Structures are given as C-alpha cells and as structure tokens.
Amino acid sequence: MVLLFVLLGIVVLLIAVGIHDVIQKKHSILRNYPVIGHLRFLLEKIRPELQQYFIERNYDGRPYDRDTRSTIYSRAKGTNEEQPFGTERDVNEVGYEYLVHSTAPKPVAEQVPRVRIGGPDCTAPYEMALLNVSAMSFGAISANAIEALNRGAARGGFAHDTGEGGISEYHRNGGDLVWEIGSGYFGTRDADGGFDPDQFRDKAADDQVKLVSLKLSQGAKPGLGGVLPGAKVTPEIAAVRGVPVGKKVVSPPYHQVFSTPRELVLFIARMRELAGGKPAGFKLCVGSRTDVLAICKAMVAEGITPDFIVVDGAEGGTGAAPQEYEDHIGTPLTEGLLTVHNALTGVGLRDRVKIGASGKVATGVDVVKRILQGADYTNAARAMMMATGCIQAQTCHTNTCPVGVATQDPRRMRALDVADKTHRVANYQRETVESAMQVIASMGLEGPEQLEPRMLLRRVDHARTESYADLFEHLAPGQLLGGIHDVSKAWARDWVQADPDVFRP
Ligand SMILES: Cc1cc2nc3c(=O)[nH]c(=O)nc-3n(C[C@H](O)[C@H](O)[C@H](O)COP(=O)(O)O)c2cc1C
Structure with missing residues (x-):
C-alpha cells in the first residue's frame, strides 16, 4: 500500500x-x-x-569548444562569465595566438564605434555595428529563430542578414536588414529562375532593407549551390522564395547575372542603382588570389566599387553541406581576409570598400583579431544561433533540431520562446562588443581603427613567436598600380595573371 x-x-x-x-x-x-x-x-x-x-x-x-560555448551562453543569459584559476590553453603549442596588451591601458571608450558603409556611388550610407547577425535563411532556420534574431537586432541596433531565402514576415520586426540574394535569386526570381530587376527594385525600396548583398560563395560549401527538398517547401516558404509549393528547389553553384569579374562589378553597380543608392556588395569565401585580383582590376577599369565585401572563412557554418566541402575546400578566414584587404589596398581602393568578416566569430577577442587582420566589422551565424538556444546538436539538415532553432517542424519550433531569445540575442551582441572594446583598451588603444597586424602574435615553433606584421606580406596603398617590382614573386605572378574579363580555373 x-x-x-x-x-x-x-x-x-x-x-x-x-x-x-x-x-x-x-x-x-x-x-x-x-x-x-x-x-x-x-x-x-x-x-x-x-x-x-x-x-x-x-x-x-565540434565547432565551438567548451569555453567559447560557455562565454556565448553566459553573455546571452547575462550571467557571470568569470572563470577561476587561469588559462586552460596550452600556450606553448604551435599556432597559439595572443594579443599584445599595453603597460598603460586606456579607459574603455564610452562611445561604441560604428563603421560607415557607402562608397562614392552610394547615396544612403549605413552605420554598421562591429558585430552583426550573419546570413541564415528562413528555411535553414525556423520562423521563431528568425523573429528572435530580427527583434534582437532591432533592440540592440545591429544588422541582420536575411540569408538567401528571401525576406519573410518574421524578418519584419524592426531590425535593420541586409537583403542577400544568392544564385537562386529567391524573392526576386522570374519564372525561369533568373534575376527579376522589377521585384528587386520594389523589395529593396523597403525602409527596413538597409543594404543589398550578392552571395557568391559560402565558406562551408564554396563552389556548391543548395537544394531545398520538396517536403520542406511549405506554402509559406514557397511564397517567400517565389517558388512552387512542394517542389524541390535548386540554387545552382554559379550565377546567371555574371560570368566574368567585370560583369560582377557591373552587376553590383546595377543592384545599388535598383536599390535606390543603398550600399551594395558581395559575400565570398576566397578561392584563388588571382580571382580576387581580377575583381579588383575590374573595379579599377570600370571605376566602380562595391560598398562592402564580406569574407567568409572555410571554417564557416551551414544548414547542410557535404562533409568534404566543409572540411577541405575554401580559404580559411585569416588568409581570406588578408588577401582581400591587401588586394584592395594594393589597387588603392581600400578606403572605398568596407570589409566584413565571418567564420567562427564568437567572442570580443575574435572581433579584435579579425579587425586587426583587415576587417572593418564582423558577422556571426552560429554564435547567434547559440544565443537563440542552439546546443550544437548538429541536426540542422534533418528537420529535427531539439531546441527549435533549425527546423521547420512547428511542434519543435514552439520550444523557442521568441521574447526570451530576443533578449538573449541583444545581450550577447552587446556584451561581445563591449568585451572587444575592453580588450582594445587593454591594448592601450582608443578604438578599433588603431588595431594593427603587429599586435597579434602566433607561436610558430617551440622557440619563436612572430607577429602578423612579419608573418604575412602587407601591401602599401596603390602598390600594385605602381608596378610589381617591390611586391613578392607570388603577388606579382597572381597580379600578372589576373584578367578582369576571365575567372581562371
Ligand atoms: C544554419 C545556417 C544557414 C546559413 N545560411 C546562409 C545563407 O543563406 N547565406 C549565406 O551567405 N550564408 C549562410 N550561412 C553561413 C553564415 O552566414 C556564415 O557565413 C558562416 O556560418 C560563418 O559564420 P559562423 O562561423 O559565425 O557560423 C549559414 C550558416 C548556417 C549555420
């Protein structure tokens, strides 16, 4: 009993x-x-x-180690993130990196700086935050996740990239949008899957859209398009993307709107014009340096520059991609950033084009390192997912995400409470940027614009560390235009091979 x-x-x-x-x-x-x-x-x-x-x-x-995850979660939740005892890193390991602090740190700047995006042909420049929500499409992540990210962006005053899946009603919650289009031209697509300029003009006119972006490639699957299985093409997703309900949607690996560097640059100018002068740019994972230089040559030849370029690293994330692409193809963010930054500097256009960086940016130190390597601002995708509750279950491709972030299953999605996660997204962004500003002050600097490659060191063997100033070649403004006698053989060779009218295989 x-x-x-x-x-x-x-x-x-x-x-x-x-x-x-x-x-x-x-x-x-x-x-x-x-x-x-x-x-x-x-x-x-x-x-x-x-x-x-x-x-x-x-x-x-898994992509994020325990310390990084706990930093993201505690910042998102606003809980104490201090740790006892000391570092758990092996500081003698080859590849270990550290920032140079100052003997006379500065007070933390009261005003958090922003980055003005808008070159000479842009009539509606945008003040970008140092950390923003990277592209993740509605389809890859749930309606609730999109809504929490957009509301978080509105609350914290940062930008939210739509990803290539179009602009949904869940994006319409006041957060500034970077409207991205990929090779599927979702949301601005004609009956044959081509780019429709009229739809683009109408949608880009929306006040919430602050910038427009063309995705060339993504670090986790460079040189590959995407497939959305018919079962996932719900009426809602079909309407947002402008595709038929229930039918498999394929975005090809290549674009229809350009096939040469010159055509790419001209298309960016067309996007900017159609968007009424809003900043226009592109996102890529760097492949060959010759391609980057070919695009720069096209910019010089046409007198046209994108307002921004987002460099995505091979270490970047995705909703779904073949493992081989995730692990073996694409330039890592450090090398990609240095390439784009130096190529633009070498052709004298660096001051017209802002550079964004994405690829495992999760902490204030990550933001500082990327700026020091050549970025102006950063974007985070998976860390922002973690702020909305992602636990790295890594089931994004199966529609069975246990926490409702990367699924279209309404039952699972309801687990994600939008109000709570909005708060966490805003907290996470604010505290990470504050941490970056604190680190900059510890380095004896007043702001991110004072960061230089010499301030980051990497252990290269057991006895030596070298700074980024010495480890990599850095070009002077316009150096490539003045002749190639004082650049290294490798840069000279790539510059000579770069052709504004051909992307070389
Ligand atoms: C679930 C998911 C969906 C993504 N969808 C897109 C997309 O639609 N367009 C795009 O340019 N990048 C997309 N990405 C890549 C991210 O925007 C970002 O470039 C990459 O993940 C690196 O950032 P991270 O390391 O902070 O995740 C996606 C990433 C994830 C994780």
Whole structure:
C-alpha cells in the first residue's frame, strides 16, 4: 500500500515537473523534452569530470569548444562569465595566438564605434555595428529563430542578414536588414529562375532593407549551390522564395547575372542603382588570389566599387553541406581576409570598400583579431544561433533540431520562446562588443581603427613567436598600380595573371 502511494507520488511529481517544463520559457530543450531534458542540466551541474565524460566527449571536433560555448551562453543569459584559476590553453603549442596588451591601458571608450558603409556611388550610407547577425535563411532556420534574431537586432541596433531565402514576415520586426540574394535569386526570381530587376527594385525600396548583398560563395560549401527538398517547401516558404509549393528547389553553384569579374562589378553597380543608392556588395569565401585580383582590376577599369565585401572563412557554418566541402575546400578566414584587404589596398581602393568578416566569430577577442587582420566589422551565424538556444546538436539538415532553432517542424519550433531569445540575442551582441572594446583598451588603444597586424602574435615553433606584421606580406596603398617590382614573386605572378574579363580555373 505504502509503495503504491510512493509510486503515485512520483508519478504526480513527474507530471507536475513535465507541465512546468512545457510551460516555462527559458529552456527550449525542456519545452521539447519535458522531464528527461533535466538530465542535461544535471550533468552540467556535476561538471567538470562527468560533463567532460558524457557531454564534452560527444562534442569532440565540434565547432565551438567548451569555453567559447560557455562565454556565448553566459553573455546571452547575462550571467557571470568569470572563470577561476587561469588559462586552460596550452600556450606553448604551435599556432597559439595572443594579443599584445599595453603597460598603460586606456579607459574603455564610452562611445561604441560604428563603421560607415557607402562608397562614392552610394547615396544612403549605413552605420554598421562591429558585430552583426550573419546570413541564415528562413528555411535553414525556423520562423521563431528568425523573429528572435530580427527583434534582437532591432533592440540592440545591429544588422541582420536575411540569408538567401528571401525576406519573410518574421524578418519584419524592426531590425535593420541586409537583403542577400544568392544564385537562386529567391524573392526576386522570374519564372525561369533568373534575376527579376522589377521585384528587386520594389523589395529593396523597403525602409527596413538597409543594404543589398550578392552571395557568391559560402565558406562551408564554396563552389556548391543548395537544394531545398520538396517536403520542406511549405506554402509559406514557397511564397517567400517565389517558388512552387512542394517542389524541390535548386540554387545552382554559379550565377546567371555574371560570368566574368567585370560583369560582377557591373552587376553590383546595377543592384545599388535598383536599390535606390543603398550600399551594395558581395559575400565570398576566397578561392584563388588571382580571382580576387581580377575583381579588383575590374573595379579599377570600370571605376566602380562595391560598398562592402564580406569574407567568409572555410571554417564557416551551414544548414547542410557535404562533409568534404566543409572540411577541405575554401580559404580559411585569416588568409581570406588578408588577401582581400591587401588586394584592395594594393589597387588603392581600400578606403572605398568596407570589409566584413565571418567564420567562427564568437567572442570580443575574435572581433579584435579579425579587425586587426583587415576587417572593418564582423558577422556571426552560429554564435547567434547559440544565443537563440542552439546546443550544437548538429541536426540542422534533418528537420529535427531539439531546441527549435533549425527546423521547420512547428511542434519543435514552439520550444523557442521568441521574447526570451530576443533578449538573449541583444545581450550577447552587446556584451561581445563591449568585451572587444575592453580588450582594445587593454591594448592601450582608443578604438578599433588603431588595431594593427603587429599586435597579434602566433607561436610558430617551440622557440619563436612572430607577429602578423612579419608573418604575412602587407601591401602599401596603390602598390600594385605602381608596378610589381617591390611586391613578392607570388603577388606579382597572381597580379600578372589576373584578367578582369576571365575567372581562371
Ligand atoms: C544554419 C545556417 C544557414 C546559413 N545560411 C546562409 C545563407 O543563406 N547565406 C549565406 O551567405 N550564408 C549562410 N550561412 C553561413 C553564415 O552566414 C556564415 O557565413 C558562416 O556560418 C560563418 O559564420 P559562423 O562561423 O559565425 O557560423 C549559414 C550558416 C548556417 C549555420
């Protein structure tokens, strides 16, 4: 009899916990997995040993390590992020990098700086934040995730890139938009899948759209298009993308709007004109340096510059891509950034074109490092997903995301509470930028514009470290135009080969 009462008591308790879990809004995992989801928190509590054994082991090789994840989560939640005891990094490991602090740090600048995007042909420049939401399309991530990101961007005053899936109603929550189009031209596509300038003009006129962007390639799958299976093409997604319901949608690896560097540059000018003078640019994962230089030659020849270029690193994320592409193709962000920054500098156009950087930017130090390597501002995709509750389950491609971030399943998506995650997205961005400003002050600088390559060092072997100033070749403004006698053989060769009318294989 007693046993029966005990069992009944346990059942009632579990039902009560289950009801509480489904109703509460802080933890998406509990909303989707009531009761059993507590195991995750239990294991986290008894860290580090058990957590490392049961959880971290499963995270082996996953994009973000434990420290980075805990920094993102604590910033998003606004909880204490301080750690006891000291570094857990091996500072003697080859490849270890560190920033040079000053003996006389400066006070942290009161005003967080912004980056003005808009070259000479732009009539509506935009003041970009140092960290923004990188492109993730509606389709790859859920309606609730898009809404939380856009509301977070509105609250924190930063930009939200739509990704190539078009502008949905969930993007329309007041956050500044970078409207991206890819080779599928979703949202501005004609019946044959080509670019429709009239639709583009109408949609780009929207006040919320502040910049327009052409995606050439993405670090996780450069040289590859995308496929959205018919089952995922719901009426809502079909309407946003301008495609038929239930039919497989293919975005090809190549563009129809250009096939040469010159045509690319001319198309960017056309986008800017159609967008009423709003900043226009492109996003790419760098392939060959010759291609980058060919685009720069086309800019010089036509007297046309994009207002911005976003460089995505090979270490970047995706909703779905073949493993081989994720692991073996594309230039890492460091080299890609240095290439684009130096190519633009070498042709004397660096002051007209702003550079954004994406590829595992997650912390203030990441923001500082990328600026020092040549970026003006940064974007984050997966760290922003984590601010909306992503736990790196890595099931984005299966529609079964356990926390409702990367799924189109309405039942799973409901786990993501928009109000709570809006708050976290805004918190995460603000605290990360504040951390970047704090680091800059510790380096004895007043602002990001004073960052230089000599301020970042990398261990190259057991006895030596070298700064980025010495490790890489840095071109002087206009150096390539003045002749190639004082650049390295490699830069000279690529410059000679670069042709504004051909992308070389
Ligand atoms: C789920 C997901 C969807 C993405 N969709 C797009 C997209 O539509 N267009 C695009 O240019 N990049 C897309 N990306 C790439 C990101 O914008 C970003 O360039 C890349 O993930 C690097 O940033 P991260 O390391 O902060 O994630 C996507 C990334 C993820 C994780």
